[in-house]
Amino acid sequence: MTESVPALVTYAALGWVALNVIFYISERWMVFSDIIWILLAGLLYGWVASSSNAGLPELVLNPEIVLxxxxxxxxxxxxxxMCLFHFRPILLPAMLAGTLGIIISMLVIGGALYLLLGVEWLPALLFGVIISATDPLAVSALFKGNEAVTENQKLLIEGESILNDGxxxxxxxxxxxxxxxxxxxxxxxxxxxxVTHIFGALISGxxxxxVARWVLKLMHTSHYILTTNITLALAYGSFALAEFLHFSGILAVFAAALAYGYKPDHDSKNRESEEKVWEYLDYAANALLFFLLGTSYFTLTSDSTLPVLYTVLALALLFAARFIALGALKPVMRVEREPLTMNEFWLLNFSGARGAVSVALILLLPSTFEYQSLFLGMAFLMILVSLIVYPLITVKIIKRMTE
Structure with a gap:
């Protein structure tokens, strides 16, 4: 055990150096965001670790740690x-896309697996809903400083992703x-x-x-160390309490963050410092998660080689399911009483890259589940393709929005 500690410190130091190199590359060559370069680095590490005698330890996602x-x-x-006041204009379309949109996507994917691959109906629906969870991080970095994408459009993309995860x-x-x-x-x-799972989570969060805001008021201080500690406790406390009560932990965290920041303090040095701390925590957690997603690919899919038919079907469903879902909802989706434009529709479509949550949910299924290997193989393929291809398409959409 003592020998592993120096090795862990060494790997951590090399990881931080690598992050700086990747950040520099992504800034100089804006094909992908730095998070995608980290994913590609993870894939390279996983390939080397699993196919050579380099002595590198295999790094695999732990689903419980992810969740x-x-x-x-x-x-x-x-x-x-997000400020709740600013979030309100896009709350309804975000809820529609994050609930009814997920149901439609689940039915499209589940129906295809049931009819074409002979997967039983309930397991087919299970995979359909799991792979419908989205992670906008791969494309959200492209929005920073880009005036072609409005704040409401950014909020719609991020809010829909959080709601659909829950x-x-x-x-x-x-x-x-x-x-x-x-x-x-x-x-x-x-x-x-x-119903209780959802509303219980929202109320408890x-x-x-x-309560966290009230505690800060009682303390008569807003020093960034104090507020950072309280918000970290709020993030994990709301999730743990909701899961203990058998509610949705994700929706509880979402509600807790909105309620905490409903009336944000006036800008101050402490507030700016707290935001910088959270920005780094967000970056570091995402970087590690995407790296582990890449390193896990070769290990977790070694026993799940997909036939050509399954590969083609997985890629077709990746694009078709969300397109059909959002296409069905487009006539009733409004942002500030205005219908979605075609650019907004396509932007919402290709901001729906899949992420590590889907892999974690599949890994949490019993190891004796007959479809786990198939689901993992299809999920990894859909996730990696969406994370690499969707940002390239999004760049073209944003350029078209500026014309």
Whole structure:
């Protein structure tokens, strides 16, 4: 154990140096954001570690660490940037895309797996909902300082992703319960559980968010060290409490962050310092998560080589499911009472890259689950293609918006 500590410190130091190199490359060669370069570096590391005698340790995603360590931090960091007052104009379209859009996408993907691959109906729906969770980080870096993308458009993309993550985890949990438990299906009980899972999370998170704000008021100080400690406790505390009460931890963190920042303080040095701390935490967590996603690819998919038909189907569903879902909802989606433009529609489509949450949810399924290997292979393919290809398409959409 003592020998592993110096090695861990060495790897950490090399990792920080590598981050600086990657950041420099991404700034000089703006083909991808630095996060995507980190993903590619992880893929290279995973390939070398699994196919050579270099002696590199295999680094594999732990699903519980993803959901209980990374997710609360990343959800809170993303939501913390939003003020509820500014979020209200896009709340309805974000909710539509993050709920009904997910259901439509789930049905498209699940139906295809059921009809074309012979996967049983409930497992097919389970994969459909799991792979519908999105991660906008791959493209959101392209929005920074770009006046072609408005604040409402950025909020719509980020807000929809956070809401659909919570919705996906909730629906996936219910489907997993139906698949792996011996209990018979009860529509009334399932519907009640679904509603309480969501509203319980929102209420518990909002209460904790306001309590955190009240505690700060009692202390009569807003020093950034104090506020950073409280917000970190709020992020993980709201997630842990919600999961303990069998609510959605992701939605609880979302509600806690919005409630905490509903009436943000006036700009001050302490507030700016706190924002810088959270910005770095967000960056560091995402960098590590994307690197681990890359390093895990060769290890987790070694037993799940996809036939050509499955590969073509996975890529077709990656593009088609979200396109169909958003296409069906486009007539009723409004931002400040204005319908979505075609540019906004395509931007929302290709901001929906998949992320590590989907892999974590599949890994949490029982190891005896007959479709786990298939689901992992298809999920990794869809995730990696979306993370690499979608930013390239998004750049073209943004350029078209400026013309």
């Amino acid at each position: 209980f360590v990374f997710v609360p931090l990343l959800i809170f960091a993303s939501t913390k940037k 919705f996906v985890v909730t629906v996936a949990g219910i489907l997993a319960l139906l698949i792996f438990s011996d209990e018979s299906f009860d529509a009334l009980q399932t519907g009640f559980s679904f 909002a209460v904790l968010g306001r």
